[in-house]
Amino acid sequence: MSALDTPAGLDVPRHHAFSRFCRAFAKRPAGLAGLGLLVAFGVLALAAPLFIGDDQLNVIKVDGPQLSPPVDGYPLGTDQAGRSVLLLVIWGARESLSIGLIATALTVVLGSTVGLLAGHYQGWIGKILMHVTDWFIALPSLPLAISLSAVLGQGAASITIAIAVTSWTATARLVRAQTLSVEARPFIERAKVLGAGNTQIMIRHVLPNVMPLILVSSTLTVASAILSEATLTFLGLGDPTSVTWGSMLQAAFLGGAVTAGAWWYLMPPGIAILIVVLGFTLVGRAVEHVLNPRMVGR
Amino acid sequence: MKPVLEVRDLMVTYPARRGAAPARAVDGVNLQVGQGEIVALVGESGCGKSTLARALVGLVKPTGGQVLSDGVPLGYSAAALKAYRRHTQLVLQDPGGALNPRQNVFDAVAEGPRLHGLTDRLGERVHTALAKAGLRPPEQFAGRFPHEMSGGQQQRVVIAGALALEPSVIVADEPVASLDASVRGEILKLILELRDSLGLSALVVSHDLGLAWNIADRVAVMYLGRIVETGTVEEVLLRPKHPYTRALLSVLPDSGEPPVLLTGEPPDPTSVPGGCRFHPRCPLRAAEQDSRCDGQDLPVLTGDPSASSLAACHLVQ
Numbered sequence: 001m002s003a004l005d006t007p008a009g010l011d012v013p014r015h016h017a018f019s020r021f022c023r024a025f026a027k028r029p030a031g032l033a034g035l036g037l038l039v040a041f042g043v044l045a046l047a048a049p050l051f052i053g054d055d056q057l058n059v060i061k062v063d064g065p066q067l068s069p070p071v072d073g074y075p076l077g078t079d080q081a082g083r084s085v086l087l088l089v090i091w092g093a094r095e096s097l098s099i100g101l102i103a104t105a106l107t108v109v110l111g112s113t114v115g116l117l118a119g120h121y122q123g124w125i126g127k128i129l130m131h132v133t134d135w136f137i138a139l140p141s142l143p144l145a146i147s148l149s150a151v152l153g154q155g156a157a158s159i160t161i162a163i164a165v166t167s168w169t170a171t172a173r174l175v176r177a178q179t180l181s182v183e184a185r186p187f188i189e190r191a192k193v194l195g196a197g198n199t200q201i202m203i204r205h206v207l208p209n210v211m212p213l214i215l216v217s218s219t220l221t222v223a224s225a226i227l228s229e230a231t232l233t234f235l236g237l238g239d240p241t242s243v244t245w246g247s248m249l250q251a252a253f254l255g256g257a258v259t260a261g262a263w264w265y266l267m268p269p270g271i272a273i274l275i276v277v278l279g280f281t282l283v284g285r286a287v288e289h290v291l292n293p294r295m296v297g298r
Numbered sequence: 299m300k301p302v303l304e305v306r307d308l309m310v311t312y313p314a315r316r317g318a319a320p321a322r323a324v325d326g327v328n329l330q331v332g333q334g335e336i337v338a339l340v341g342e343s344g345c346g347k348s349t350l351a352r353a354l355v356g357l358v359k360p361t362g363g364q365v366l367s368d369g370v371p372l373g374y375s376a377a378a379l380k381a382y383r384r385h386t387q388l389v390l391q392d393p394g395g396a397l398n399p400r401q402n403v404f405d406a407v408a409e410g411p412r413l414h415g416l417t418d419r420l421g422e423r424v425h426t427a428l429a430k431a432g433l434r435p436p437e438q439f440a441g442r443f444p445h446e447m448s449g450g451q452q453q454r455v456v457i458a459g460a461l462a463l464e465p466s467v468i469v470a471d472e473p474v475a476s477l478d479a480s481v482r483g484e485i486l487k488l489i490l491e492l493r494d495s496l497g498l499s500a501l502v503v504s505h506d507l508g509l510a511w512n513i514a515d516r517v518a519v520m521y522l523g524r525i526v527e528t529g530t531v532e533e534v535l536l537r538p539k540h541p542y543t544r545a546l547l548s549v550l551p552d553s554g555e556p557p558v559l560l561t562g563e564p565p566d567p568t569s570v571p572g573g574c575r576f577h578p579r580c581p582l583r584a585a586e587q588d589s590r591c592d593g594q595d596l597p598v599l600t601g602d603p604s605a606s607s608l609a610a611c612h613l614v615q
Contacts, residue, residue, distance in 0.1 A: 185395055186390050186391075186392055186395040187395060187396050187397055187398045189388075189390065190388070190390060190396045190459070191398075191409065192357060193355050193356075193357065193383055193387060194383065194387075194409050194410040194413055194459065194460075195384070195410065195414055196409070196413055197376060197380075200413065204398075204409075205398050208398070208401075209398070209399070209400060
């Protein structure tokens with residue numbers, strides 16, 4: 001399976017798969033734009049500690065004007081304590097993005113595994129897995145997330161777990177449905193006759209054909225996880241000392257930004273959420289097109 | 299001639315939903331495929347020929363009877379099936395569907411050898427299989443994806459994938475039914491060439507009697523889960539005995555006989571008629587009114603390849 005046993009001129013694309021993927025992705029302007037947005041946010045979030053210090057985030061140490069519209073030095077205005085909204089949005093990206101990504105990773109891994117197994121083993125294993133999934137679907141997600149946060153304590157970890165526990169079921173059902181349709185196709189029969197076992201069929205034949213769906217669904221999951229994070233934090237389940245986009249919205253709401261007409265305090269976190277969700281969606285669409293050979297050139 | 303692949307009294311019954319009778323898709327079949335022999339299995343849709351083909355490669359577990367490979371009964375453990383599939387391969391009807399759209403030609407052909415641990419000089423093996431299947435030069439095809447090829451080329455890739463394991467028997471389920479007429483001839487010629495050059499045995503399932511005439515040494519005609527007539531291709535197609543075979547041949551455009559149109563219900567494997575299973579539609583019975591036709595069951599044909607022709611009918615013995 002290595003390059004050694006392959007005569008020259010015989011293309012074994014496994015080795016070139018990644019570079020080919022990159023070249024094909026580079027031809028999709030919308031995907032590149034989305035990737036640019038995400039990279040910009042990612043770099044800002046990672047580099048934030050270099051230019052944002054405790055004296056700009058600590059409500060006791062800041063010295064800006066309180067709840068001021070955009071002025072010189074504060075391009076997006078300030079909050080009630082006098083902190084720069086721009087710096088808060090950048091700092092908030094750190095936790096919002098990491099909660100969204102980790103919760104999505106948990107959701108996709110759990111949901112895809114359950115869906116793939118339930119779709120491949122259609123006997124009692126699949127039935128039990130789908131009954132468990134149905135049971136989780138029947139649980140109302142917001143009260144479940146609230147009670148989980150209450151049990152696990154306030155903070156990022158419990159919010160991440162609460163999001164993953166309430167959203168993996170959608171991925172599981174989606175992946176199972178797609179697995180069932182892939183399993184019914186003749187190339188699965190061909191693989192069986194060639195000698196493939198359950199694991200090989202699932203990993204080599206079903207997973208690659210389900211992958212675009214998983215990728216696209218995970219971009220939407222990132223989006224909804226970031227929204228859920230904002231919702232749960234807005235409801236007061238987050239760590240009250242940390243800054244996230246959800247906690248900014250909560251603080252703005254509780255601090256009377258709505259009645260004061262302080263649009264500069266409410267809109268930036270909302271627009272940040274919008275841009276990140278849009279970025280993930282654009283990248284997801286582009287990845288789907290690149291990974292599906294039938295869509296190449298369309 | 300020693301059979302490389304044989305079935306004895308094979309039964310495949312599909313369980314029904316509550317209240318309905320189970321479907322007897324294959325209902326007692328004896329069949330032998332000898333070394334280097336091409337046997338055509340013909341019959342209309344729903345007669346159980348595809349189920350029989352799947353039982354031959356172990357995809358369907360028979361509810362009765364045996365599949366024997368070189369005289370050894372087939373085991374159904376995962377390891378036994380894998381060992382068996384090293385030398386018995388299946389070629390499916392729809393080559394577009396039989397290839398994973400995300401695998402290129404190299405991976406599709408290399409799949410069998412990789413699964414069986416034959417990765418030593420894998421590139422050369424894939425190369426050779428592609429060339430044997432008529433995809434020359436192989437380098438030009440290795441990197442292509444299924445949707446970049448024509449139906450005939452796809453079917454050649456499927457055949458190359460089977461050949462990469464160097465099998466002794468190929469079971470082909472309607473290998474050319476979804477291909478253009480011009481490509482059909484090429485694929486059939488390929489199967490004949492492979493038989494001549496590699497000594498490959500083949501069971502070709504088809505609804506097309508012309509195909510059987512072109513490539514087969516022996517023909518088995520299947521009706522409602524059972525073989526009703528079997529013998530050498532000349533005997534069965536030029537001097538058919540069974541009224542069902544005669545009816546099938548009479549509707550060919552250049553048969554020279556008045557066409558016999560079958561009447562009555564199309565065959566339903568959930569309610570196989572008693573006596574001769576063809577009697578409700580049989581033109582001969584309508585003329586002769588023999589009481590054995592609907593009263594006396596026929597024995598299962600032995601499938602003895604040395605007999606030039608055998609027919610399961612009370613009236614033409």
